[in-house]
Amino acid sequence: MDWSYTELSNLVGQFLPHFHFPSIRKTIWLDFSNLDFAKTHVLLMVGCFAKYLQTQRLLNNFYCVIPRKIDVHRYMSRLDFYKMIGANVEELFTRQPSSGRFVEICQTNKDNTFDVVSDDSPR
Numbered sequence: 001m002d003w004s005y006t007e008l009s010n011l012v013g014q015f016l017p018h019f020h021f022p023s024i025r026k027t028i029w030l031d032f033s034n035l036d037f038a039k040t041h042v043l044l045m046v047g048c049f050a051k052y053l054q055t056q057r058l059l060n061n062f063y064c065v066i067p068r069k070i071d072v073h074r075y076m077s078r079l080d081f082y083k084m085i086g087a088n089v090e091e092l093f094t095r096q097p098s099s100g101r102f103v104e105i106c107q108t109n110k111d112n113t114f115d116v117v118s119d120d121s122p123r
Contacts, residue, residue: 011042015049018058026053027061030085032076035067043081047105050085064089080104 018026030046032038053059064087067073074093076082082089084105 011045018049018053025058025060027063028053028059029063029065030087031065032067032072033065035072036069038067038072038076038081040079043076043079044105047081047084054086062086078104 028050030050050062054062062085064082064085066089067076070092074091077089077091078093078095
């Protein structure tokens, strides 16, 4: 996937071919190596796409290449992006509480929506 595109319409355009043949299993490379800045909405879109393919059992293999920029990698890791997509990536920092600062990426459902947006909820 070409990460030079950060607008959602361009990103969706890159995803669409993978939906045209849903019975064909895929190998996906998520190469973030040249990513200079991680936009949360783009990470969410990529994460949702990866999760969809995983839940539909459409992945043969899945590879994730972390960003060269350490700050971008730390940001993605701290938001739990790698955890969302199921990538086993080493964290190069000590986690601090997110309460009052940001909300990590997490799965929501009708039973936990309020807890997810509450600053005091355990994850």
